[in-house]
Amino acid sequence: MRDTNxxxxxxxxxxxxxxxxxxxxxxxxxxxxRHGELLVxxxxxxxxxxMRGRMRDAESYAEPWSVGDPLQGGVVGEVVESESEAYxxxxxxxxxxxxxxxxxxxxxxxxxxxxxxxxxxAYLGVLGMPGRTAYFGLLDVGDPSPGETVVVSGAAGAxxxxxxxxxxxxxxxxxxxxxxxxxxxxxxxxxxxDAAINYKAVDDxxxxxxxxxxxxxxxxxxxxxxxxxxxxxTKLNLDARVAVCGQIAHYNDEGVPTGPRKLPxxxxxxxxxxxxxxxxxxxxxxxASEQLGSWVASGDLEHRETVVDGLENAPDAFLGLFSGxxxxxxxxxxxxx
Amino acid sequence: MRDTNxxxxxxxxxxxxxxxxxxxxxxxxxxxxRHGELLVxxxxxxxxxxMRGRMRDAESYAEPWSVGDPLQGGVVGEVVESESEAYxxxxxxxxxxxxxxxxxxxxxxxxxxxxxxxxxxAYLGVLGMPGRTAYFGLLDVGDPSPGETVVVSGAAGAxxxxxxxxxxxxxxxxxxxxxxxxxxxxxxxxxxxDAAINYKAVDDxxxxxxxxxxxxxxxxxxxxxxxxxxxxxTKLNLDARVAVCGQIAHYNDEGVPTGPRKLPxxxxxxxxxxxxxxxxxxxxxxxASEQLGSWVASGDLEHRETVVDGLENAPDAFLGLFSGxxxxxxxxxxxxx
Numbered sequence: 201m202r203d204t205n206x207x208x209x210x211x212x213x214x215x216x217x218x219x220x221x222x223x224x225x226x227x228x229x230x231x232x233x234r235h236g237e238l239l240v241x242x243x244x245x246x247x248x249x250x251m252r253g254r255m256r257d258a259e260s261y262a263e264p265w266s267v268g269d270p271l272q273g274g275v276v277g278e279v280v281e282s283e284s285e286a287y288x289x290x291x292x293x294x295x296x297x298x299x300x301x302x303x304x305x306x307x308x309x310x311x312x313x314x315x316x317x318x319x320x321x322a323y324l325g326v327l328g329m330p331g332r333t334a335y336f337g338l339l340d341v342g343d344p345s346p347g348e349t350v351v352v353s354g355a356a357g358a359x360x361x362x363x364x365x366x367x368x369x370x371x372x373x374x375x376x377x378x379x380x381x382x383x384x385x386x387x388x389x390x391x392x393x394d395a396a397i398n399y400k401a402v403d404d405x406x407x408x409x410x411x412x413x414x415x416x417x418x419x420x421x422x423x424x425x426x427x428x429x430x431x432x433x434t435k436l437n438l439d440a441r442v443a444v445c446g447q448i449a450h451y452n453d454e455g456v457p458t459g460p461r462k463l464p465x466x467x468x469x470x471x472x473x474x475x476x477x478x479x480x481x482x483x484x485x486x487x488a489s490e491q492l493g494s495w496v497a498s499g500d501l502e503h504r505e506t507v508v509d510g511l512e513n514a515p516d517a518f519l520g521l522f523s524g525x526x527x528x529x530x531x532x533x534x535x536x537x
Numbered sequence: 538m539r540d541t542n543x544x545x546x547x548x549x550x551x552x553x554x555x556x557x558x559x560x561x562x563x564x565x566x567x568x569x570x571r572h573g574e575l576l577v578x579x580x581x582x583x584x585x586x587x588m589r590g591r592m593r594d595a596e597s598y599a600e601p602w603s604v605g606d607p608l609q610g611g612v613v614g615e616v617v618e619s620e621s622e623a624y625x626x627x628x629x630x631x632x633x634x635x636x637x638x639x640x641x642x643x644x645x646x647x648x649x650x651x652x653x654x655x656x657x658x659a660y661l662g663v664l665g666m667p668g669r670t671a672y673f674g675l676l677d678v679g680d681p682s683p684g685e686t687v688v689v690s691g692a693a694g695a696x697x698x699x700x701x702x703x704x705x706x707x708x709x710x711x712x713x714x715x716x717x718x719x720x721x722x723x724x725x726x727x728x729x730x731d732a733a734i735n736y737k738a739v740d741d742x743x744x745x746x747x748x749x750x751x752x753x754x755x756x757x758x759x760x761x762x763x764x765x766x767x768x769x770x771t772k773l774n775l776d777a778r779v780a781v782c783g784q785i786a787h788y789n790d791e792g793v794p795t796g797p798r799k800l801p802x803x804x805x806x807x808x809x810x811x812x813x814x815x816x817x818x819x820x821x822x823x824x825a826s827e828q829l830g831s832w833v834a835s836g837d838l839e840h841r842e843t844v845v846d847g848l849e850n851a852p853d854a855f856l857g858l859f860s861g862x863x864x865x866x867x868x869x870x871x872x873x874x
Contacts, residue, residue: 447804
């Protein structure tokens with residue numbers, strides 16, 4: 201065990217696209233767990249697009265970060281000191297900590313991690329918050345029926361890749377938008393998507409959808425926004441459902457972005473568009489985790505993580521989300537066993 | 538009974554705002570009802586904003602009008618010749634006919650009209666399609682609870698004025714947007730709205746809403762779109778519901794209008810936005826008519842119709858909808874008893 205701790209501090213609110221000025225790596229003493237807490241050596245930490253929202257000084261669903269505070273996020277790690285009867289040193293757990301070598305977690309809010317089901321990074325992706333977001337967003341908001349067409353943007357990301365596969369389990373035609381040929385191949389060759397569109401190689405998204413979704417769109421699971429979403433909205437079928445999970449194309453916008461108005465497009469198909477936050481389903485997380493774990497254990501649900509090694513590279517891993525560097529879940533490898 | 542019939546023909550598809558070039562009044566023989574049909578002398582005919590959509594050569598929920606065909610719409614009139622056992626000459630009925638002195642209605646698709654409950658024009662408004670739209674749109678899509686704030690755009694129109702009153706019956710705080718001081722007075726003094734905003738006299742809709750809806754917006758019933766809707770979307774509360782009934786601000790737009798993107802605004806409040814067409818509730822029209830008729834008969838539900846007299850003035854009455862000439866339901870008086 202190190203006798204000092206490195207921790208990333210939120211140094212400055214970004215305007216537009218964030219850069220390294222927002223991050224400062226500080227070295228200090230190891231934190232001390234209080235009663236009911238665990239000192240955890242971080243093995244992997246999660247960087248997620250929603251964190252861009254926490255960099256704004258504006259009330260939203262996740263509390264804004266204060267300048268000078270440690271950056272927070274999901275972690276998987278090993279308990280090195282326990283002040284709780286529920287866990288012992290050596291246990292592997294996941295929870296919400298800080299971007300650090302060592303972090304303190306509240307024992308009531310961690311979950312045990314079983315490395316025999318999946319490698320540790322998966323507990324920040326398919327078996328973590330992104331997997332649960334896909335599960336509830338698709339099944340509860342999207343509510344797909346067999347034979348329907350489901351379109352997913354950000355399809356090769358942590359959430360989208362799970363959405364598409366669950367839609368296939370439900371007998372749907374599944375079309376994904378992703379940002380490279382490698383991602384498109386992964387979706388169609390490995391994950392069973394019926395079609396995938398490399399939006400960086402295609403000019404006319406609407407024409408691409410005419411081919412990929414010839415029967416129109418019944419469910420749209422949106423992680424992205426922008427021109428992809430504009431095209432999908434022109435193809436909504438009667439009673440279509442849209443789950444608005446993320447809008448990464450707009451997270452770095454200053455001011456309110458503009459684009460084609462969508463409300464006039466909703467009337468004819470009587471489409472339903474709904475914002476989605478996974479926290480609303482907290483009472484059913486157990487159900488989701490059990491189902492997702494079972495699919496992963498059986499090999500039916502594929503998953504992939506992009507690991508950037510080294511705590512010092514955590515900001516780069518975060519910034520890379522906005523250029524689509526990741527395939528599947530982006531995580532940072534902080535320490536080895 | 539006249540021995541000739543005047544009928545408005547759809548003469549030309551408009552671009553942008555329609556004008557008289559789209560309308561041609563033709564004189565011809567009286568139509569002849571076939572088996573199961575009624576020849577009806579039109580007393581009042583309905584002009585509605587949605588008809589602008591039928592002037593486009595584009596597939597939508599209502600079949601596009603063909604150039605050269607009679608204009609169609611809701612009518613109330615008196616049966617002058619019946620080829621159905623269900624109705625006799627002299628009966629008053631409402632149904633979907635043409636903009637004409639005399640029109641033929643299918644007896645299976647008309648409803649009897651009872652002038653002791655309300656004057657005939659009301660059967661094209663509060664007791665017709667607009668009233669049912671308000672009823673189902675507010676109660677099924679908006680789903681308001683006592684104490685919630687309901688905002689209505691186009692609040693002094695045929696649909697909006699009913700929406701607001703039903704919301705009051707349900708114990709809500711009700712705020713309307715309308716386009717004149719006279720309309721605002723009608724809403725607040727006669728219909729019981731808690732507040733109303735003359736959008737033609739106010740620059741900052743968001744600031745006006747801060748005053749009128751200090752607790753934010755739980756339900757938004759949108760007939761209008763445009764900058765009013767842009768402002769309301771910045772005030773949506775957690776679990777807000779938006780019923781998109783109409784978008785009259787955009788009906789004359791050529792191409793797809795642009796404006797502030799709304800999907801990013803839906804995530805934090807987990808708001809639900811849904812397109813609405815009253816035809817989807819056809820199996821429950823009886824329930825709605827009974828309830829609306831009972832409210833009207835008791836005087837609890839106020840209604841108002843703006844009558845333009847003379848079939849020759851029907852296009853003017855229609856065009857006036859886009860400048861907000863009407864208070865309550867706009868109808869055309871075609872004949873006297």
